[in-house]
Amino acid sequence: MIGKTAVDNSLSNSVQKKSVIETKPKRKISIPKLLIYAVLIAMAIICFIPFLMMLVNATRSNEAILSGFTLLPGSAIVENYQTMMSYINIWAGFKNSLIISVLVTLLSGYFSALTAYGFAFYVFKGKNAMFVFMLVMMMVPGQLGLIGFYELCKNLGILDTYIPLIIPAAASPFVVFFLRQYILTTLHPSLIEAARIDGASEFKIFHTIAIPIMMPAIATMSIFTFIGSWNNYIMPLVVLFSPEKFTLPVLMGFLKGSQVAQNLGSMYLGIAISVVPIMIAFLFLSKYIVNSISAGSIKE
Amino acid sequence: MKNLNRYGYFFIAPFWLVFLVFSIYPVALTFYYSFTNYTGSGEAQLVGLANYKRLLTDTYFVEAFFNTWKIWGVNFALQMGLALILAMIFSDMRVKLKGIAFFRAIFYLPNLITISSVALLFGILLDWQHGSLNMMLMKLGIISDPINWLNEPTSAQLSISLILTWMWFGHSFIVVMAGVSGISKDYYEAALIDGANRWQTFSKITIPLLKPILLYIMITSLIGGLQLFDLPMLLTDGIGSPDGSLNTMVLYLYNQAFKYNNYGYAAAVAYGLFVITLIFSAFIFKGMYGKERKQPRQV
Numbered sequence: 001m002i003g004k005t006a007v008d009n010s011l012s013n014s015v016q017k018k019s020v021i022e023t024k025p026k027r028k029i030s031i032p033k034l035l036i037y038a039v040l041i042a043m044a045i046i047c048f049i050p051f052l053m054m055l056v057n058a059t060r061s062n063e064a065i066l067s068g069f070t071l072l073p074g075s076a077i078v079e080n081y082q083t084m085m086s087y088i089n090i091w092a093g094f095k096n097s098l099i100i101s102v103l104v105t106l107l108s109g110y111f112s113a114l115t116a117y118g119f120a121f122y123v124f125k126g127k128n129a130m131f132v133f134m135l136v137m138m139m140v141p142g143q144l145g146l147i148g149f150y151e152l153c154k155n156l157g158i159l160d161t162y163i164p165l166i167i168p169a170a171a172s173p174f175v176v177f178f179l180r181q182y183i184l185t186t187l188h189p190s191l192i193e194a195a196r197i198d199g200a201s202e203f204k205i206f207h208t209i210a211i212p213i214m215m216p217a218i219a220t221m222s223i224f225t226f227i228g229s230w231n232n233y234i235m236p237l238v239v240l241f242s243p244e245k246f247t248l249p250v251l252m253g254f255l256k257g258s259q260v261a262q263n264l265g266s267m268y269l270g271i272a273i274s275v276v277p278i279m280i281a282f283l284f285l286s287k288y289i290v291n292s293i294s295a296g297s298i299k300e
Numbered sequence: 301m302k303n304l305n306r307y308g309y310f311f312i313a314p315f316w317l318v319f320l321v322f323s324i325y326p327v328a329l330t331f332y333y334s335f336t337n338y339t340g341s342g343e344a345q346l347v348g349l350a351n352y353k354r355l356l357t358d359t360y361f362v363e364a365f366f367n368t369w370k371i372w373g374v375n376f377a378l379q380m381g382l383a384l385i386l387a388m389i390f391s392d393m394r395v396k397l398k399g400i401a402f403f404r405a406i407f408y409l410p411n412l413i414t415i416s417s418v419a420l421l422f423g424i425l426l427d428w429q430h431g432s433l434n435m436m437l438m439k440l441g442i443i444s445d446p447i448n449w450l451n452e453p454t455s456a457q458l459s460i461s462l463i464l465t466w467m468w469f470g471h472s473f474i475v476v477m478a479g480v481s482g483i484s485k486d487y488y489e490a491a492l493i494d495g496a497n498r499w500q501t502f503s504k505i506t507i508p509l510l511k512p513i514l515l516y517i518m519i520t521s522l523i524g525g526l527q528l529f530d531l532p533m534l535l536t537d538g539i540g541s542p543d544g545s546l547n548t549m550v551l552y553l554y555n556q557a558f559k560y561n562n563y564g565y566a567a568a569v570a571y572g573l574f575v576i577t578l579i580f581s582a583f584i585f586k587g588m589y590g591k592e593r594k595q596p597r598q599v
Contacts, residue, residue, distance in 0.1 A: 050466075068435060122311065147567050164322075168318060234529055253416055293478070
């Protein structure tokens with residue numbers, strides 16, 4: 001609810017702004033305003049120009065890139081692609097990253113909802129102590145346990161598998177915390193009581209009543225879980241050894257040390273392939289992502 | 301009705317099972333290793349506080365500490381400055397800019413891109429002889445000779461700071477704007493009627509009311525900044541070149557453990573980093589809220 005009100009606030013604000021603009025008579029655009037727009041557009045160009053250089057250079061041959069700078073595309077994209085693919089299979093990295101990130105997002109969403117519901121609607125011994133302990137552990141940076149984590153995986157024989165990258169997502173303290181706050185304000189206990197009287201089992205209540213109510217909050221958290229997992233570099237770098245199992249970020253590091261690095265056009269193309277899908281996804285989701293960031297920070 | 305509260309344990313059991321095995325146990329195991337000379341194979345022998353003593357006198361760790369701070373500090377000042385200026389412009393009732401959604405999206409975009417791709421991209425864009433940045437600047441006549449960005453300590457650190465700013469100012473801007481939209485419009489209208497100028501409105505109304513949000517940005521940015529790894533790892537040779545200037549604390553931790561097999565010492569580095577993060581987070585909290593308590597007395 002808290003997260004939701006933040007989104008609602010920003011929505012109602014923009015509605016207010018719109019109505020104010022519409023009711024006032026149109027004035028001439030002043031010079032300071034023009035200047036501000038010029039600066040903002042310049043900033044937008046600076047933000048985008050590294051990507052533009054990347055896209056342009058991805059279509060140019062190595063020789064063309066070495067000989068000079070231009071923002072006009074070349075015609076060597078097919079050759080660049082063939083050169084890159086002869087050394088690494090970028091789509092395999094793509095597939096690996098996708099499998100891991102999707103599973104991580106599902107596990108984190110489901111088990112965090114389960115845990116949040118348990119913390120929110122049952123009274124049991126040690127509940128508060130466990131919750132506080134979880135909050136304290138939330139402050140601990142991921143690198144603190146890195147060496148112990150590696151040793152644990154070695155002893156369990158799960159190095160060079162996806163298990164250490166996926167299973168830990170079932171315990172995401174921050175998501176549990178966020179969902180607990182959310183369900184406490186959105187789900188009234190009387191609804192649970194009513195379902196119990198109707199004879200529903202505890203887990204059925206969770207699956208048919210709590211999960212649908214929590215869905216907006218789960219979706220918000222899922223975006224960040226997915227992005228976090230997709231961009232994670234240090235964990236797969238430590239855990240995975242076989243190139244065919246590499247995730248996209250590790251594959252990018254591998255690309256740098258490989259012979260592809262000799263051919264700049266192929267390098268740019270490889271980077272572009274890792275970047276463009278995220279850009280396209282963002283094109284459709286930008287409003288939702290921006291609102292989620294706003295909601296997440298207000299709640300803090 | 302029978303007591304259903306025991307179900308609570310069933311609901312939280314999977315979480316705790318995974319949490320104990322994959323989060324708490326590794327943290328505890330790392331703590332144990334920090335008192336040993338473990339090298340990744342064979343028996344770990346207890347060496348008492350030797351690793352921590354070494355940590356305090358290790359010039360590479362001290363260097364990594366200052367490098368991390370320099371890189372983060374420059375980036376944070378720029379990132380926050382930009383975010384606040386943008387927030388000031390977009391929240392100004394007198395200017396009423398359009399297109400905030402468009403600019404927000406463009407400014408935020410770099411934040412979503414995989415950092416290792418960003419590092420790789422800038423690695424070749426910043427290349428001394430063949431990098432597009434030098435070529436563009438020379439074509440525009442801004443510089444006459446190519447600058448070897450990543451070969452000189454100051455410019456290499458500055459490059460990382462600027463890349464981080466590029467990645468994060470849009471995020472900070474969104475968070476600041478979320479805070480601004482939560483401030484009641486009445487304050488601004490009152491300020492307008494009282495004849496306050498833009499700077500007064502911003503410094504006397506917006507900033508004080510944004511304190512919790514600014515604290516949130518600062519602490520999350522600090523925690524993220526102290527863990528800086530991907531960029532320095534992939535921009536140069538992975539051990540902190542040029543001249544150790546890109547040797548950050550987590551890069552040092554990673555190399556000690558997985559490059560030199562000094563697991564015991566690397567564990568102590570991890571705990572050193574943790575203590576540093578705690579201390580500075582506490583400082584920020586105190587700095588932000590300590591002042592607040594004094595204010596009523598001054599009035």
